Amino acid sequence: MDFEPVLTSLMEIAQTVPRSGLLIGTIAALFLGWIGALMLRNKVAGGRLIRTLSTLALVGILLAVLVQVARFDPRLDAFTEIGMPEQRIEGGETVIPMSPDGHFWLKADVNGTPMRFLVDTGATLTAFSADAASAAGLEPRTGGLPVRISTANGTVTADLTTVESLRLGNIEARGIDAVIAPNLGRTNVLGMNFLSRLDGWRVENGELILNPGLPVTE
Template sequence: MDPQSAFDAIAEVIRAIPRSGLLAGTIAALLLGWIGALMLRNKIAGGRLVRTVSTLALVGILTTVFLQLARFDPRLDAVTQIGMAEQRIVGEETLVPMAADGHYWVVAEVNGVPTRFLIDTGATLTALSGEAAARAGLEPRTGGLPVMLSTANGTVTAELTTLGNLSFGNIAAEGLDAVIAPNLGNTNVLGMNFLSRLEGWRVENGDLILDPGTAAES
């Protein structure tokens, strides 16, 4: 990652702290550091320990926010893939552990190309970034009408395509409708049109459990 990208990522982490639930923790850690500095200045025992605890708390907060944001930034894939929980087959089901950012991520093969997806039950359609679609050799449907998608940033235009094959764990789906949506950024999404092909899905103990049955094979 080049220095400018690193600077941008750090700046985004700092800007994200006030928007997260970690603001109170950040303020508390800063206050603790100030108390530790006063204790050291007045030669009160334990001041250095208090300063150390404050520093560790701030580092932990910055790391947490960084990892949450980095999941959506392809420039940081090499970092975020380290220690990322992987889906696994348990009996006849595929189990997807919740990631540290509170989301469910899978690495699926799209037409044989490994592609990282966010599983989003609030999304109607499966969507791929322009980059991911190009890697998988996906093209917009000839003569197809553009699809208008509502996002937090307004309405964007996407083009329909068809995934010849998508598979991960013990799940395989063929001929799945999807959209190529470069304006959505670089996050690929598995939506309800994929989940509806499954026999069922549920969340247990924080894990997303997918039951393929026979519906996901066609």
């Protein structure tokens, strides 16, 4: 068994916890466990119950962090659907509820291949990981020059490609530009070049609402 992916994911979890509100819960659960241990040592009633509650809380926090990390890591696909709200169509609009991690995630078919996207209004172009591009049959444009993209980790090189069909809810976009950027990581990003084709989009009550200006699918 190759333990490197597992170790990498555990390192990402360790880096995620300090930057989230879950850190407070972790500290509280550890403190509760310490109190329970003291009560058991001094034979105080209820110590075992407190220790059990502390353990259950820590397990719950670990699962919550794992689910959040899994959203960005296809190696943990078994966890990606946990807690993911379902997108739906209402009154001709596609509605995407905010996920518990504070992001908008959606499911779309790319050239007939289902995959998951992070909606990023700060991204100019839609971007695919190398694995996702391969699965959808996306290839760099013939004779095209690589483009440079600025990210939080610096400037990376990406190849331009064309998506024949990107379909979600009651919306289908054809012939949109995108980039294949292995250095961006394993997350696919739906950028403004897709959102700008819509008649409009808005966020209301924790939901992203897409009003199609694109061909409406049946």
